[in-house]
Amino acid sequence: MKNKLYNNFIIISLLILSSYLASCDKIEEPYKYPDFGYDSTGVETGKTITDTIGGKVILLEDYTGHTCVNCPKAHVKAHELLQTYGNKLIVMAVHQGTFAKPENSGDFTYDFRVLPSVDDWALTFGIKSYPAGMINRIKFNNGYSVGYTSWNSSITDIINEPPQVSIKITNIFNSTHNRYSSKIVTDFKNDLSGNYKLLVCILEDGIVKPQKNNDATIGGSVILDYVHNHVLRGVNSTWGIPIGTDNISAGTKIIKWVGLRTKADWIIKNLSVVALVYDAGDYHILQAAMAPLDIR
Amino acid sequence: MKKIISRTCNGFIVFLVFSSMYSRAQTIGGGQIHGNFQMDAQYYLKDSLIGAPDVPEKMLMNGFGNIIYTNGNFNAGLRYESYQNSMLGYPAYKGNGIPYRFASYTNDDLQITIGSFYDQFGSGMIFRTYEDRSLGYDNAMDGFRIKYKPYKGIELKGIIGNQRNYFSKGDGIVRGFDGDFFINDIFGFDEMKTKYTLGGSFVSKYQSSSDPTYKLPKNVGAYAGRLNITRSGFGLMGEYAYKINDPNASNNLIYKNGEGLFISTSYSQKGLGIILSAKRIDNMDFRSDRNASLNSLIINYLPALTKQHTYTLAAMYPYGTQSNGEFGYEGSIMYNIKKGSILGGKYGTKISLNYSLAQAIDKQKINDTIEINTSGTLGYKSDFFKLGDEKYFEDINIEISRKFSKNFKAILTYAYITYNKEIIEGHPGAPSIYANIGIADISYTINSTNTLRVEIQSLMAKQDEKDWAMLLLEYTIAPKWFFSIADLYNYNNPDTGKRFHYYNAALGFTKGTNRIALSYGKQREGITCVGGVCRAVPASNGILLTITSSF
Numbered sequence: 001m002k003n004k005l006y007n008n009f010i011i012i013s014l015l016i017l018s019s020y021l022a023s024c025d026k027i028e029e030p031y032k033y034p035d036f037g038y039d040s041t042g043v044e045t046g047k048t049i050t051d052t053i054g055g056k057v058i059l060l061e062d063y064t065g066h067t068c069v070n071c072p073k074a075h076v077k078a079h080e081l082l083q084t085y086g087n088k089l090i091v092m093a094v095h096q097g098t099f100a101k102p103e104n105s106g107d108f109t110y111d112f113r114v115l116p117s118v119d120d121w122a123l124t125f126g127i128k129s130y131p132a133g134m135i136n137r138i139k140f141n142n143g144y145s146v147g148y149t150s151w152n153s154s155i156t157d158i159i160n161e162p163p164q165v166s167i168k169i170t171n172i173f174n175s176t177h178n179r180y181s182s183k184i185v186t187d188f189k190n191d192l193s194g195n196y197k198l199l200v201c202i203l204e205d206g207i208v209k210p211q212k213n214n215d216a217t218i219g220g221s222v223i224l225d226y227v228h229n230h231v232l233r234g235v236n237s238t239w240g241i242p243i244g245t246d247n248i249s250a251g252t253k254i255i256k257w258v259g260l261r262t263k264a265d266w267i268i269k270n271l272s273v274v275a276l277v278y279d280a281g282d283y284h285i286l287q288a289a290m291a292p293l294d295i296r
Numbered sequence: 297m298k299k300i301i302s303r304t305c306n307g308f309i310v311f312l313v314f315s316s317m318y319s320r321a322q323t324i325g326g327g328q329i330h331g332n333f334q335m336d337a338q339y340y341l342k343d344s345l346i347g348a349p350d351v352p353e354k355m356l357m358n359g360f361g362n363i364i365y366t367n368g369n370f371n372a373g374l375r376y377e378s379y380q381n382s383m384l385g386y387p388a389y390k391g392n393g394i395p396y397r398f399a400s401y402t403n404d405d406l407q408i409t410i411g412s413f414y415d416q417f418g419s420g421m422i423f424r425t426y427e428d429r430s431l432g433y434d435n436a437m438d439g440f441r442i443k444y445k446p447y448k449g450i451e452l453k454g455i456i457g458n459q460r461n462y463f464s465k466g467d468g469i470v471r472g473f474d475g476d477f478f479i480n481d482i483f484g485f486d487e488m489k490t491k492y493t494l495g496g497s498f499v500s501k502y503q504s505s506s507d508p509t510y511k512l513p514k515n516v517g518a519y520a521g522r523l524n525i526t527r528s529g530f531g532l533m534g535e536y537a538y539k540i541n542d543p544n545a546s547n548n549l550i551y552k553n554g555e556g557l558f559i560s561t562s563y564s565q566k567g568l569g570i571i572l573s574a575k576r577i578d579n580m581d582f583r584s585d586r587n588a589s590l591n592s593l594i595i596n597y598l599p600a601l602t603k604q605h606t607y608t609l610a611a612m613y614p615y616g617t618q619s620n621g622e623f624g625y626e627g628s629i630m631y632n633i634k635k636g637s638i639l640g641g642k643y644g645t646k647i648s649l650n651y652s653l654a655q656a657i658d659k660q661k662i663n664d665t666i667e668i669n670t671s672g673t674l675g676y677k678s679d680f681f682k683l684g685d686e687k688y689f690e691d692i693n694i695e696i697s698r699k700f701s702k703n704f705k706a707i708l709t710y711a712y713i714t715y716n717k718e719i720i721e722g723h724p725g726a727p728s729i730y731a732n733i734g735i736a737d738i739s740y741t742i743n744s745t746n747t748l749r750v751e752i753q754s755l756m757a758k759q760d761e762k763d764w765a766m767l768l769l770e771y772t773i774a775p776k777w778f779f780s781i782a783d784l785y786n787y788n789n790p791d792t793g794k795r796f797h798y799y800n801a802a803l804g805f806t807k808g809t810n811r812i813a814l815s816y817g818k819q820r821e822g823i824t825c826v827g828g829v830c831r832a833v834p835a836s837n838g839i840l841l842t843i844t845s846s847f
Contacts (some may be wrong), residue, residue, distance in 0.1 A: 023500050024540045026515035029541070031511055031551050031672045104722030104822070106832040109589045111545075204795050211684070265587070 029093070036179035037255070037257035042174035045294040048167070050087045056163045058155055059288040060091045061275060062148075062230070063100025063122065063132040066108050069214040069221075074131035074148040076218060078230070081152060083119070088159060090274055090290050091230045092203060096122050099130050107210040107222060112231055117238040126229045136285040137278060144283075164190045165277050167289035171260075173296075180260040180293060186243055188252040195280040199240035200258045202293070205270045206227045233266060243277065260293070268294050313765060318508065320421040325434070327367030332846035334429075335359035338383055343837035346796055356383045360429075372399035384726040384834045386432040388462045388592075395460055396436055407443040408683035411658075412436045412532075415455060417474040419499035420581065420597035425459070429823065431831045433591050436460040437470065443597025449481025459584045459593050466585030466593040470500035485506055489631040493524040501584045502597060510672055516542045518582060518596070529564040530563055534688045535578070543671075544586035547579055547620050550675030554579040558599055563645070567632040571603050574625050578657055601626035602652040602691055605711070607735050607765055608757040608784060613715035615654060615689040617828030623683055626652040643699035648721055649691045656684025687728070690714040717760065720830075721823060731757040747772045751782075765787035779806045796820075809846045814839070 047161040050057045062078050064071040078091045097117060102111040113119075121127070125144040127132060140146050146154050170183040182200060210270035211226035213219055216235040219226070236258050243254045260269065271293040278285045336358050340351035357380045364373035374397035382389040398411035414436055418423040426432040438703035440456015446452065453474040479492035490663045505512040522535035544604040550779040560573040575598075582596040598617045601624035605611040608776070628650045633640035658669050659676040668676045693711035702707065711733040717726040733756070739749045751768040768782040800817025821835040 021504070023515040025513035025515045027511050027513050027551060029542050033511065098724050101724050102722070104591055104720070105830055106722070109722075221347065296437070 007220045015063070028105060032194070036258040037178055038173035039172060039177055040181065040183070040257055042181070043170040044170060044171045044179070045296055046169075046171040048169045048289050050090060050135045050288065050290045051226065052166075052168070054166060055088055055170060056059070056159055056161055057087070057288045058085070058089050058159055058276070059134075059136055059285055060089060060151060060155070061137070062091060062093045063096055063130055063134075063145075064093050065095055065101075065130055066110070066210060066226075067101075067212045068099035068110065068130045069212045071099070071131045071220045072211060072213045072223070072226070073084045074133070074217050075229075076215075077151060078133075081155065084152075085159070087153065089155065090288050092201065092232050092274065093228065093230045094118050094121070094172040094232050096127065097130055101184045107224060109211075110209050112207075114211075114232050114235055115246075117235050118143070118232070120238050125249075135147045136288075137283045138285075139282075140180060145244040147275040153187075162189075163194060163287050163289040164188065167275050167287050169289050169291035170275055170276050171258065171273055171291055171293050174295060179255075180258060180262065182258045182273050182275070183260065184289075184290075186253075186254045186256070186277055188248050190250050192244075192248045193246055195242065195246075196244040196286070197240035197278055197280050198243045198256055198282065200236040200260075200275040201232055201274045201276070202260060202262070202266075203274055203290075204231050204266055205272070207231055207270075218242075219271050232262075239275070240278070240282070242280075252270055263292075307666040321504045324360040327365060327370075327723050328367050328820050329363065330847055331361060331363040331373075331842070332355060333359075334842070334844045335371070336383060336840065336842050338836070338838050338840045340384070340836060340838040342834070343818065344569070344796070345794075346818055346837065347835040348818070348837045349834070352383070353381055356381055358386060358389070358429075364791040367401040369399070373397070382805075384836050385831060389432065391463060393463050395434070395463060401572075405445040407441075409441040409443075410439075412438050412460070412589040413441050415441060416597070416742055416770075417453075417472065417499070418495055418520055418522045419558050421534075421535060421580065421599075422470050422497060422520045422539070422596050423432055423455075423470075423474070423499045424597035425595075426597070428815035428829070430825055431591065431829055433829060433831070434460055435591075435594055436592050438581065439467060439470075449478040451476040451478075457594070458688070461588075466499045466588070468503040468593070468594055470499065470501050470584050472497065474498075490525060490527040491820075495522040495524070496520065498581075499595065500683075503586060504583065505586075510543060512543055512586065514540055516582075517542060520534060520556075531562045532559075533561070534685050539580060540580060542579075542582065544581065544583060546583070546587055547675065548669050549671040550579070550669060551675060552579050552675040554582070556580045556598065567634070569628075569630040571626070571628045572628075575601055575623070576680070577617070577622050577624075577655065579620050579671065591831070593671065600825075602689060602828070603628075603650045603693060604653065604826070605693075607709065607751065607753060608768075609753040609764055610693070610709065610711050610713075610733050610735060610753060610762070611824075613717075613729060613731060613827060614714050614823065614824070614825035614830065615652075615691075615715075616720050616825050618654070618719065620686060621657040621659065621678075621684070622652070622688060622753070623655045623657055626650070630842065641698060641700065643705075646695075646697040648695040648697075650694075652690070653687070654689040655690065656681035656686040658684050686716065686719070687714060688716045688719050688820045693733075701739045705739050707735075708739070709733070725811070727759045729757050731755050745774045761786050761794070776806055778802075782817075786820075811844045812841075813842045815842075816840075 034121050062074055082089055082091055089249045090291055100113050102109050127145055131148055133148055133151050134144050135146055166187045172181045207228040208225050209228055210224045213223055272290050273293055274290045276285050276288050299520055337355060339355045351836045360375055360377045360646045374394050376394050378392045379389040389732045396412040398409055400409040414425045425435045425437050442454045445451045455472045474497035476603040477494045480488055500515055500517040502515050505514055512843040518539035520535055520537035525532045535558050537556040539777040541551040543549040543551055547567035555578045558575040562571045577598055580598060583593045584594045598619055600617050602615040630648045633645040635644040658679045661668055662674050662677055666673050691713045695709045697707045706801060712723040715729040715840055717723055717729055734754045736752045739747060741747050749770040754767040755764040764786050772778045780802045782800045786796055789795045798820050800815060802815035816839045819836045822833050823830050824833050
C-alpha cells in the first residue's frame with residue numbers, strides 16, 4: 001500500500017511538472033510588429049560627420065560577398081579612398097549576389113544581405129560581377145557598375161561639382177520607447193524640377209566574420225577573423241520616401257523623421273546612419289550624409 | 297551565456313570528493329574507477345597546392361580524458377578536454393576545461409542525474425544529445441535528469457537544462473518528458489509472441505527575445521508519438537513528430553509548423569535480413585538558440601537514411617540530412633549464400649544490396665505575392681505525400697563478401713551515387729555529381745599473426761574533380777603492429793594542375809589497452825558525415841600522432 005502511494009505521488013509530481021513543459025507560444029499573424037514609428041523627443045545621440053560646410057559628399061557602393069576572393073582587394077581600395085577623401089566620401093558595403101549567399105555549413109553561413117532591397121538594386125543597376133562599385137549611382141561609360149581600379153577616377157570626375165542639396169542628420173534616442181529616430185533636414189540650394197527621394201540606411205563597422213581572399217598581401221585564402229566594415233544592415237525602404245516632386249525652389253527645406261530599427265546582434269556603437277537624396281528619374285544621388293547612431 | 301564551464305568545475309570536483317567521502321561514511325566502501333584517454337596531435341606543413349593553410353602554431357592538438365567512478369547505485373565522472381590549439385576543422389574549440397561532469401544514483405527505481413548527460417527520446421526526432429568526436433559534435437545537456445519506473449513495463453523520464461556550446465552554454469533552456477509503455481509487461485501478456493511498445497515525448501525550449509521586427513515565440517514546443525511492434529524476426533517501428541512555429545536562422549524566420557515522420561520495418565531469419573525505411577522531414581531544425589548555425593545547440597536528431605560508407609572513395613560524397621525538408625527512403629537486403637553451394641563456394645558468400653534516395657519535399661507559395669521562404673510569413677505550403685522536384689542524393693550499392701580459401705578472402709563493392717553538391721555543401725550553382733565507384737578489398741592471411749590487405753578503389757565522375765583512384769596496402773602483425781601505405785590520386789581533374797596525389801603512410805602499435813599510431817600524409821578538402829550530420833574537412837599536410845588508452 002505504501003509503495004503504491006509512493007508511486008502515485010511520484011507520477012502525479014511528474015505530471016504536474018510536465019504540464020509546465022507544455023508551454024508553447026503559438027504566434028498568430030501578423031508575425032511582424034506594426035511599422036516602426038519615430039520619436040521626435042529624446043536625447044541627441046549623433047550628428048552629421050560628413051562635410052557640413054557645403055561641399056559634395058559622394059557615396060561609393062561596394063557590391064561584395066564573403067566568398068568573393070577578389071573582394072578584399074576592393075575593400076582595401078575603398079579604405080584607401082576614405083583616407084584620401086575623408087569626410088567627403090561614404091563607403092557602403094552591399095553584400096549581394098552569389099558570393100554573398102550563405103552556405104549551409106562551414107565558415108560562410110552568416111547572412112549579411114539586406115533582402116530584398118539589395119537584389120532589387122543589383123537588378124536595376126546591372127550588377128553582375130563582383131567586386132563592383134557604384135559612384136553616386138551615376139552611369140560611367142554607359143553603365144552604373146565601376147571596377148574598383150576605376151573608383152578613384154570616377155570620384156575625381158564629380159567630387160568638385162557644387163552640391164544642389166545639403167543634408168543634416170540628427171539622431172535621437174527615446175528611452176521611454178527604447179527607440180532611435182533620425183531627423184533629416186534636406187535643404188535644396190538650387191531651383192530643381194524632378195522627383196526626389198530620401199533613402200536612409202544603417203551601416204555597421206567591425207563585424208568579424210570569415211572572408212575568402214586571393215591576395216597574399218591581405219591574408220590567407222580564408223581569413224576567419226576578417227573585419228567587415230561599412231556593412232549595409234538596414235534600409236528604410238528599397239527606394240526611399242518621396243521628399244519633393246516637380247518644381248522645387250532654392251531654399252526649400254524639408255524635414256523628415258525616420259524610426260530606426262536595430263537588431264539584437266548589432267553593436268550600437270559601431271552603427272551609422274546614412275541619408276541619400278536622389279533623383280527618382282535616373283537614380284543619381286544629389287547628396288549623401290552620414291552620422292554615427294550613438295556616440296554617448 | 298558565456299558561463300565559463302571551468303568555473304563551475306572546481307565546485308563539482310569538491311562535490312565529487314565529498315560525495316566519495318560521504319559514500320564511505322555510508323559504509324558503501326570499495327567502488328571502481330575507470331577511464332579512457334585520447335590525444336591527436338598533428339604537425340602541419342604548408343601546402344598551398346592542395347589548399348592546406350599555413351598553421352602559425354605548426355602543431356595543433358585535440359585531447360580528452362574521461363574518469364568515471366562507480367560504487368553500487370552511485371556513479372560520477374568527468375571529462376577533461378584540451379585544445380592546444382584545436383586541430384584544423386574544429387575551429388570553435390579553444391583552450392582547456394571540464395565541459396562534462398556528472399553524478400548519478402538510483403534509489404527505489406528512481407534514478408537521478410545531476411550535471412551533464414546524453415539522452416534520447418524515441419528515434420531522437422525531438423530530442424537527442426550525444427557526442428561524436430570525429431565531427432566535433434557535442435550537444436550535451438547540463439542540468440537534471442530523472443528516470444523512474446513506477447510499474448513493470450512503464451519507464452518515465454524528465455530532463456531540464458542548458459546545452460553545451462563548445463566551452464560555453466547555449467542561451468536556451470530545454471525541458472522534456474518521455475514515457476515508454478511496454479504493453480505486454482503492463483497487461484501481463486508475457487507469453488504473447490508479438491510485443492508492443494508505445495512511447496510519447498514532449499520537449500519545450502525557452503529563449504528570450506527582444507527582436508524589434510518579428511514576434512518571436514519564447515517557448516517552442518515539440519511532441520512525438522511512437523509505436524514499436526516485434527514478432528520473431530519481424531519488426532515495425534514508427535514515430536511522428538510535430539513542432540510548433542519556430543522561426544530561426546536556419547529556416548529564414550518562417551512561422552510554419554515542423555513535422556517529421558519516420559517508419560522502419562525489418563525482417564530477419566537465418567541467412568537473410570531485410571530493412572525498409574522511409575521518412576519525411578519538414579522544417580524540423582530544432583535548436584536551443586534560434587540564432588545558432590552549423591552543428592551548434594541542436595536539440596534533435598533526424599535519422600539519416602543512407603548507407604554509412606567506410607571505404608574512402610565510397611565516402612567521398614556523403615549525405616547530410618536536410619533538416620528543413622527532405623523525403624528519404626532506404627532499403628537493404630543482406631543474404632548469405634549457403635556454404636558448399638555452387639554460388640556460395642566452400643565458405644559461403646555474403647551479398648548486401650542497398651538503395652537510398654533523398655529528395656526535396658513539395659513546397660508551394662502560400663499566395664501569389666509572397667515568395668517561398670519569405671521571412672515573417674508561413675514560408676510555404678507543402679503537400680505531405682508529394683515529392684519535390686529536386687533530388688538531393690541517391691545511392692545504389694552492392695557488396696559481395698567471399699572467403700575463397702583459408703587464407704584468402706575478398707570484398708567487392710560497387711556503388712552509383714548521385715550527389716547534389718549545391719544543396720548538401722551549400723555551394724550555389726555547383727552541378728550534381730554522378731559517381732561510379734568500384735572497390736576491391738582483398739585480404740591474405742600469411743600465418744596466424746601476419747595479414748596483408750589490399751584495397752583498390754576507383755571513382756569515376758564527369759563532374760566536380762572527376763576521376764579518382766586509390767591503392768592501399770596494409771600489413772598487420774597481430775596483435776601489436778600494423779603498417780599501411782596509401783595513395784589517393786585525382787588523375788583526371790579537369791584542371792591539370794590539380795591532379796594531386798594524396799599519399800599517406802601509417803604505423804601503429806597496440807599493447808593491451810594502449811595504442812599509438814603515427815601517420816604522415818595529405819588530406820583532401822571535403823566533408824565528412826556521420827549519421828547525416830556533417831563537418832567540413834579542410835585540406836592538410838602533415839604528421840599525425842594518435843595515442844589512446846583506457847583502464
